[in-house]
Amino acid sequence: MTTWHCLSVKPEELRLDTTLNCGQSFRWVNTGDNQWTSVLSGRIITLRQTDDDILYRTPDDNVGHVEEVLRDYFQLDVDLGELYKQWRTDANFEKKAGRFMGIRILRQDPVENLFTFICTSNNNIQRITTMVNKLCQHYGTEIGTIYEVSKPFYTFPTVARLAHEDVENELRQLGFGYRAKYISQTARYIMEHHDETWLRGLRNLPYEECREELLKLAGVGPKVADCVCLMSMDKPGAIPVDTHVWQIAKRDYKLSGLASKTLTQKNYLVIGDRFRTIFGTHAGWAHSVLFTADLRQFEHRLISSEETKSNVVLEGTKREVSQARRPKKTAGVTVFDRYPRRKRQILEGKHGIVEKK
Template structure:
């Protein structure tokens, strides 16, 4: 199977920090050949990195005409589809953003970022699909990454559409929001171990469908950041942190800054010492932390802080490589 290359410097894209830093939960890393396999846009991708580019293979896709007739067979993107898949990958990684330039600006504004950015270069803010992003982060509440990934895969297996099988694994798309809004979904998800999150998922899906489905998310993209966040928090079980994750990762509000335990600790230890030792983060403190970094980094503060977040994760603190012995939690601040 041939590879297609997107030309870009390795300083512009670092896969390990981007795909394994808590933004998304559907990528796995094969350390033997340093390749990644994951799913987005109803497509199964394989990625690898070189000094001068990002290489990809399409293992299977519901977007490919050749795959629709037999979804159980892995398919290769034909020449006619290469432009489509390349465009999807460029959009997903936001490759139109000159990240080296922004790293320079953020480093000039902040010595801590300058230090972190030397090791954690090329950490990109993924442009994710809002439905998948929202329900993935509902699963993330009071949870750790391996269990979040398991829950997301259960959602896909139970309610998604089969894309293909590859090397003994069957891959599914993330379910349409209409599949998650039916009343029986809550009971089904509780049986699958989702706990209280089952109700959040079903009720939020029901609201989204009532408000217009995918079109509703597009209206949020056109709103100002704070207005979009307020609308998201009207969903069942969506608090400030999850709303900020969706704004940042799916709605192009790159100034959004989700405040969890790690972010609070980074802020208190390095920037806002008067916040040290607090047991809980109040709404006022949450806003103070976000506003501090927005003032420091500008209208892409959420992206800049994601680099600090990666640098703070213990699993990345061994020469920038993943430490398998550590499974960090992305806990929710109460």
């Protein structure tokens, strides 16, 4: 059994169940109670949310640099609690914040982020996930398995591999439709005019310049460009606007001039500017919280019911938690961490070892 290691991050700073399931990344696999597994930096990494921490482990128990990778991926240098405090001055955000704590923007690999979001055009989460998995299975490299699930894990393919001449036809046969052409054309454009490192280099450009470069790519419109700017290019003020965000802007922020039946370019810019005015430099992060709260799979959190709720204290903050959503208090391992007066109850389906940092 491999060892669990503590990331030392509180739930109000990171909630895995929402952050990993709100349409940012489509490769995290649920591999147990409050447990998810994916591939980061060429390594299989499993995460587990406990009552007061995040645990991580790797199949081979070699976790060198994994904490560094995770802190970069979840941008843990950003004080999310302070940002929520600032955003709560907005009445609409305040209504939803208590049930949607700990939602962070992932700092993803630009190649994976770009080609993943080319797949999102007129698509749903289940089908996007299937497409991304097919990309990895057919063009990535298999790197191993974990005991909880039988299927292997793969790296995301390189731009060079996706630029091969046969890729478009193969992707059409795999069910990608018109997106096959976009993926092939974008990969070939990058390799013909730049190289594998070009996308990562866009992080150094100002937001507007970075966005303009992305808009040159096949299959990349304003929304996809802003998703990539926000989720892999270090542009926290980027606001991807889709029908969900458009409805939020009209319903909750009463923006005038948004009465048209379609999302026009003018409306797109107006919505982005309004969110940046309200929420500041990290407006894209705040937008993600509001977007997540509007998703159907999380609507139960906004339903009030006196019979199914109780008040609990979480790290000094009083919050309401649905009894139906509370984890079972099964047998576990009590571990003392760097805070000597505080215990942690680590919920284990199959008890692993927890290493103190």
